[in-house]
Amino acid sequence: MKPLDLTALAGSAAALTLLLAGCGSSDTSSTGANGDTKADGPIAVDAGDKKCGVATTDLPAGRHTFKVTSSSSQVTEVYVYADGDRIVGEVENIGPATSRDLIVDLPAGTYEVTCKPGMVGNGIRTKIAVTGAEAPAQTLDQNLQAAVDSYRTYVETETRALIDTTKTFTDAIAAGDLDAAKTAYPTARLHYERIEPIAESFGDLDPLIDMRIDDATDGTPFVGFHALEQLLFEKGTLDGAKPLASALTTNVAKLAELVKTVEFTPLVMGNGAKSLLDEVAKSKVTGEEERYSRIDLVDFAGNVDGAKYVYTALRPALEEKNPKLVATLDQRFPALISLLDTHLATKGSDGFIPGSPYVSYDALTPEDVKALAVEVDAISEPLGQISGVVAAQ
CATH class of the missing domain: 1.20.1420.20 (M75 peptidase, HXXE motif)
Structure with missing residues (x-):
């Protein structure tokens, strides 16, 4: 197979794009599948030593901001997994008692928000359901x-x-x-x-x-x-x-x-x-x-x-x-x-x-x-x- 042109088919990776922001992020909203801004703001995630609490687990398709706050005694990281543990968003190196924003595009489907205290292991997982517009089917080359x-x-x-x-x-x-x-x-x-x-x-x-x-x-x-x-x-x-x-x-x-x-x-x-x-x-x-x-x-x-x-x-x-x-x-x-x-x-x-x-x-x-x-x-x-x-x- 010839090496793929890294500039080609850029849109196929849109769902995998993650934006990492600090505690002072000005993005405080989620958007639904139709692009309308929702008024309920970021989705709180409590990343602890033995829990991964997600404030809202039923979401519309679109871009969402997860406000991750660590209550863990260890440095932690948080992932959003699609089927097969495919990572569609992640934020790392979250120290105890600190917060980070994770912004991710989610087409319709089932996902798992996963907290990893110590940044290792299978993690503590919370399922979320996303309804609305599905991601378009991808060709093999696009995948x-x-x-x-x-x-x-x-x-x-x-x-x-x-x-x-x-x-x-x-x-x-x-x-x-x-x-x-x-x-x-x-x-x-x-x-x-x-x-x-x-x-x-x-x-x-x-x-x-x-x-x-x-x-x-x-x-x-x-x-x-x-x-x-x-x-x-x-x-x-x-x-x-x-x-x-x-x-x-x-x-x-x-x-x-x-x-x-x-x-x-x-x-x-x-x-x-x-x-x-x-x-x-x-x-x-x-x-x-x-x-x-x-x-x-x-x-x-x-x-x-x-x-x-x-x-x-x-x-x-x-x-x-x-x-x-x-x-x-x-x-x-x-x-x-x-x-x-x-x-x-x-x-x-x-x-x-x-x-x-x-x-x-x-x-x-x-x-x-x-x-x-x-x-x-x-x-x-x-x-x-x-x-x-x-x-x-």
Whole structure:
């Protein structure tokens, strides 16, 4: 299949467009299917540790503003999912007691507003019903183009979140606050791992951000996230951390600029999804990635999130081309994420790491590790079929 023109068929991605605004957004209305402004204003969403309360669950088709307020004790994110967990809107990095607006276009159908305290897992879900004008039927090429446009938005959103969370991490280092830096580390890692194949496509930039000590030589110093991880978690010091943190901030900013130049295609997306699961099998299940902090399950979850996004974005096209594959992946992703959810941590529990939603890798038993490996193996083969399906177009 030839790479799709990213400027073509732009209208097919309209339903996937999300606008992220701060607390001071002036958009305080929803519009119905006929375009009339409704007087009832934004739809309140209470994103808590154990709830995802949506003030109104029956809506007319059209553009809606969800006013998300976090009552969670953790950083959270909120998604609006269509069938098959296809993301039609998302807002990330909502701190405790803060609010963000999520503006999304919703044709008629059934959706789920999903809150993810800790920004991981299957989330807490509330169904909403939208009635009125249905979205027009899309051709295969339009579905593929919509997937490409959606994934570009996702990668750019995750990169912005990576910049923000890396800044929180490096600001704590600059302030000399060891505990705050350790707590901020897992969230920045989550956003990096979600887009890891894209970062790896930029040659020397990925090692500068994500290299391991095994790759360091006399001529190649140990730098990036893991060099800081070693100082903070193994050595318990910030001595020498400031220049490393400054370089990391610079390189993450470079990554954000380079992401804008990537030519995304369905084939690039499919290969990237398989690469993410290969990363899980190679270094996350084995506990090799985060050898000092032991937050390997955070990286695991980030890779799974990134792979799942690719799949759900391509799902409408895959459903037309290979419905059997869709049925398989619709089962395998929730099963893997549910298994990960069994290792979520609470403050004071065994294996709790401040800032990490999951227990320490050291808290896993050999049986736990084997079960995770089995689920990864079960999803890896069908996920690898995606590239062949979209390439055959």
